[in-house]
Amino acid sequence: MLNSVRFSRRRSPLGGVFSVLGMRTIEWDAARQQVRMIDQQLLPGELRVVSYADYPQVAAAIREMVVRGAPAIGAAAAFGLALAARASTAGEVAGLRADLAAAAEMLQAARPTAVNLSWALKRVLRMAAEFPDGSDAEGLRAAVLAEAQRIADEDVALNQRMALFGAALIQEGETILHHCNTGALATVDWGTALGVIRMAHEQGKRPYVLVDETRPRLQGARLTAWELEQYGISYAIISDSAAGYFLSSGQVHKVLVGADRVAANGDVANKIGTYMLALAAYDNHVPFYAVVPSSTVDLSLPHGRLIPIEERDPQEVLALQVEGVRVAPPGAPARNPAFDITPHRLITAIITENGVVYPPFDENLANTVSHNFGSQ
Numbered sequence: 001m002l003n004s005v006r007f008s009r010r011r012s013p014l015g016g017v018f019s020v021l022g023m024r025t026i027e028w029d030a031a032r033q034q035v036r037m038i039d040q041q042l043l044p045g046e047l048r049v050v051s052y053a054d055y056p057q058v059a060a061a062i063r064e065m066v067v068r069g070a071p072a073i074g075a076a077a078a079f080g081l082a083l084a085a086r087a088s089t090a091g092e093v094a095g096l097r098a099d100l101a102a103a104a105e106m107l108q109a110a111r112p113t114a115v116n117l118s119w120a121l122k123r124v125l126r127m128a129a130e131f132p133d134g135s136d137a138e139g140l141r142a143a144v145l146a147e148a149q150r151i152a153d154e155d156v157a158l159n160q161r162m163a164l165f166g167a168a169l170i171q172e173g174e175t176i177l178h179h180c181n182t183g184a185l186a187t188v189d190w191g192t193a194l195g196v197i198r199m200a201h202e203q204g205k206r207p208y209v210l211v212d213e214t215r216p217r218l219q220g221a222r223l224t225a226w227e228l229e230q231y232g233i234s235y236a237i238i239s240d241s242a243a244g245y246f247l248s249s250g251q252v253h254k255v256l257v258g259a260d261r262v263a264a265n266g267d268v269a270n271k272i273g274t275y276m277l278a279l280a281a282y283d284n285h286v287p288f289y290a291v292v293p294s295s296t297v298d299l300s301l302p303h304g305r306l307i308p309i310e311e312r313d314p315q316e317v318l319a320l321q322v323e324g325v326r327v328a329p330p331g332a333p334a335r336n337p338a339f340d341i342t343p344h345r346l347i348t349a350i351i352t353e354n355g356v357v358y359p360p361f362d363e364n365l366a367n368t369v370s371h372n373f374g375s376q
Helices: 015-020 056-062 071-088 092-109 114-127 137-167 192-202 219-231 241-246 276-283 361-370
Strands: 003-007 027-028 034-038 047-052 173-180 208-212 234-238 254-257 261-263 267-269 288-291 341-343 349-352 355-359
Touching: 015 192, 027 137, 027 361, 034 071, 047 234, 056 071, 056 173, 071 092, 071 114, 071 137, 092 114, 092 137, 092 276, 114 137, 114 341, 137 288, 137 349, 137 355, 173 192, 173 241, 192 254, 208 219, 208 241, 219 234, 234 241, 241 276, 254 267, 254 276, 267 276, 276 288, 276 341, 349 361, 355 361
Parallel strands: 173 208, 173 254, 208 234, 254 288, 288 349
Antiparallel strands: 003 047, 027 034, 034 047, 261 267, 267 341, 349 355
């Protein structure tokens, strides 16, 4: 990390963090030739922008969840390759390609579950592979950065298209249960599932949001609640274990979540706790929607059991304190899977930038992804 800039917690009642900072969650700093992003480890207590000058720093930022959310991770990986191209001393295209491939390996290893990471890396490497061998390496360096910027710009545009499709499903004054964080902080800008809620709000539908805390890293309580405050959307934080009560008592009209990877049959890998939420919604006949860009759909995997599940440091679970006292006994073991798999049978529909996809997902998802020119 080369530098950071701090901001007050809130300066604008609407428009969110981006009107406050005049920036996206992650973006290229052309003046410094660096990647800059919001440090999401510090929110909501502190709003800080950090800058990175080399791709190992970007890989570390992805791994340590300075940047998080599948679309944002994909953009970070692409900009990481732009930094790798800038740092490479290769004078020929072939040598630069080799340096990009090595950088991609490190970036890919940062987090294994989110398919947007590998999708973005493959897209940039594919462009580099098609670059003429006899060309100047400087031309390829510029092309890598341009491709990374396209990935970022496309993310914003497709999120807004998704939001319009999803908002059409929300009625006036509905209560929506939301898990983890899927807003602008999880993307380059705007958001996926939370972007749908934001769009419904801007259309005057006055949605009310029940925000799962999302243990153990509390992305709901920390990040989603903070974003909803910026947008002026009414909400209440609930413990993850309270979701079943609200669903069974008829207080929830819809459940909206994002995803880090969707298998070809519609099975969804998302933040841990999503599966239990989907089961409760299904049992109580509450529609359950996953909101994802088509780049998150991995047609190479026929079902969700093949999706790699990241298991993170047990200390994320054990670090919980109440009134300054650690809850777990000293030396207690813990398990910390970051994601779980929600079977497609529990999902009402998957909302993408190309429309709302209903079952049978194994047929309809493939058609949806084929409409995305940047798909796998």
